[in-house]
Structures are given as C-alpha cells and as structure tokens.
Amino acid sequence: xxxxxxxxxxxxxxxxxxxxxxxxxxxxxxxxxxxxxxxxxxxxxxxxxxxxxxxxxxxxxxxxxxxxxxxxxxxxxxxxxxxxxxxxxxxxxxxxxxxxxxxxxxxxxxxxxxxxxxxxxxxxxxxxxxxxxxxxxxxxxxxxxxxxxxxxxxxxxxxxxxxxxxxxxxxxxxxxxxxxxxxxxxxxxxxxxxxxxxxxxxxxxxxxxxxxxxxxxxxxxxxxxxxxxxxxxxxxxxxxxxxxxxxxxxxxxxxxxxxxxxxxxxxxx
Numbered sequence: 001x002x003x004x005x006x007x008x009x010x011x012x013x014x015x016x017x018x019x020x021x022x023x024x025x026x027x028x029x030x031x032x033x034x035x036x037x038x039x040x041x042x043x044x045x046x047x048x049x050x051x052x053x054x055x056x057x058x059x060x061x062x063x064x065x066x067x068x069x070x071x072x073x074x075x076x077x078x079x080x081x082x083x084x085x086x087x088x089x090x091x092x093x094x095x096x097x098x099x100x101x102x103x104x105x106x107x108x109x110x111x112x113x114x115x116x117x118x119x120x121x122x123x124x125x126x127x128x129x130x131x132x133x134x135x136x137x138x139x140x141x142x143x144x145x146x147x148x149x150x151x152x153x154x155x156x157x158x159x160x161x162x163x164x165x166x167x168x169x170x171x172x173x174x175x176x177x178x179x180x181x182x183x184x185x186x187x188x189x190x191x192x193x194x195x196x197x198x199x200x201x202x203x204x205x206x207x208x209x210x211x212x213x214x215x216x217x218x219x220x221x222x223x224x225x226x227x228x229x230x231x232x233x234x235x236x237x238x239x240x241x242x243x244x245x246x247x248x249x250x251x252x253x254x255x256x257x258x259x260x261x262x263x264x265x266x267x268x269x
Contacts (some may be wrong), residue, residue: 001229002037003193004268006077007203008261009246017068017256020046022248024061025235026076028190031057032083032091034232039078046072055095058235074246079268080232085227089208089216089233101184107239108176111157117142117177125181126194128211132183132219133226135209139174140224152240167205168240170221174207175239184210189243191232193265202263204246205240208232 007026028036041048045066053059065072104110120138125131146164156176159169171187178185185207192204206220206227223243227233237243 001083001193002079002081002268003191003230004077004079004266005191005193005230005232006264007075008263009074010260010262012258012260013068013070013072014257017250017255018066019251019254020063020065020072020248020253021067022046022063022074022246023051024048024063024074024076024246025058026060026074026245027234028078028080029057029092029233029235030059031089031233033085033089034083035081037079037081039076039080041074041076043075043229044045044073051095055139056236057092057094068126082229082232084229087218087228089218092216096183098216101186101210101238102179102182103238104176105239105242107153107155107241108172108179109155109157110176111160111167111182113142113160114156114173114176114180117173118180120194121181128183129214129217131181132178132209132211132217134220135177135181135183136174136207136221136226137214137224139170139177139221141174143169145170145222148198153240167220167222171205171207172239173219174209174219178207178209186216186236187239187243188233188236189240190234191263191265192220193230193232193267202261203234203245204231205243210235240245 047065048063051060051062144164149164156172159165175185208216
C-alpha cells in the first residue's frame, strides 16, 4: 500500500520566545516493513538540519530558533509504501538491548487492576506468540475508547481505573502487562490507514513486544490485532512521552504555549 501523509504541528506562543531548540523524530522508520518514497520536513521559522541516526534507528533533525514571536509551524509530509509482515518488524538497524524495554516508567507502572488482567492469561507461556496475542486481546477489552477522555500525562493505572482512554492508553496498559510478564515492550508512534479506507486523523499508537526467535512484533490493542500494511511506523520509546515526535527546550520563556496537530492521510495506491 502507498500511503500519503501530511502532518502539521502548530505552536502558538503567548509571548516572545528568546531561544528554542527542538529535536525532530518525524521521519518514517527505515526498515523492510516500509519504504519511504518521498519525505520532507519544513519549519516556517528557524533553521532545520539533519543531525544523526540514534541507537534506535531514528533519523534525527534539529531546529534552532531565536526570538520567536507568535507561532511556529512544522510540516512533515510524503509518501510511504508499506507491506504486511504479520506484525513482525524486519530490518530496523538499532543497537539498544531489548532488555532495556523491561524498565517501567511512571506512565507504565502496573497497578491492582493490571495485576488482575494477568490472571485472565494462560499460565503456560511456552507458546509466546499465542500468549502475546492473548495479552493484546485482554487489554483491548480492559477499557472503552473515548476520545478526549485522557491527557498525555495519563498513566496506565489511571486509564484502566477510570475505564476509558485513547490509543495511547491502550498502548500503555499493554506495555505494563507485557513487562509484568517479562516481555520487553515499547511504545510506537506513527500513522494508521485502516482497511476500510478511513484514516486516523491524528498520530496513532501501538506496541511492539519482543518474542524470542521472532523479534519485535507490533500489536495494536485499540484495534485488537497485529499491525499490517495500514501502519506507518515513525518512532519508539519506553512510553508516549519518550516517543514524542517533537521535543523542545526553551530558555527564558515565561509565557504559555498552545499546541495544535493536524494530520491528513490517504491511500494513493
């Protein structure tokens, strides 16, 4: 499938920003699951430079700004050709030990309700693939999808306690459950074009779980399935905050910041 993506991030600042440095991870992952046919990243303010590829395979860009007044818009767009590999991630060049993704964060710590999810799982983990599918299915039924019901700071324990969330929250709960059962798991930020031609008009989130003799496998608990050709992988991390596509540091800024993200996705096969 060929997927066309246009991702626009707009920052509105209430006062002058003396200095702003941003690290950009908005370039689709370079792996055998997907091929970037064309891609560009532009900012209407500041100088953007390609920096390096990090240990997780992300192509990093930096933007340097001085004396921003009003707003800043960053646009990344292009076409990515994807293929269905039954969820298995292939060919990603990374150097991080998989065991690092057993480490919990404040957003992925287990709680009593997540402990109870483990009791719904088979006690036999000899078939790791089946066990991971079972974890994905259990998490998909653990909360209801309600848009706007959580924030970027909502933890797995908070969302499962209130019984609702968005794709980010499903991902955090699955990560928490997987790590509790000694499976390395990581948060994936990207885009989704569904089989019926509908597109998630925002970034999407899913989980990769490491399975012995198979490698990283992508599971989407909010849709209760493995990832397929409708998914475009961009970046990964321990949780949603660690997987942010844009990270910034301001100096001497005392005002407020408002963020708006617009995404358009279409099948251009």
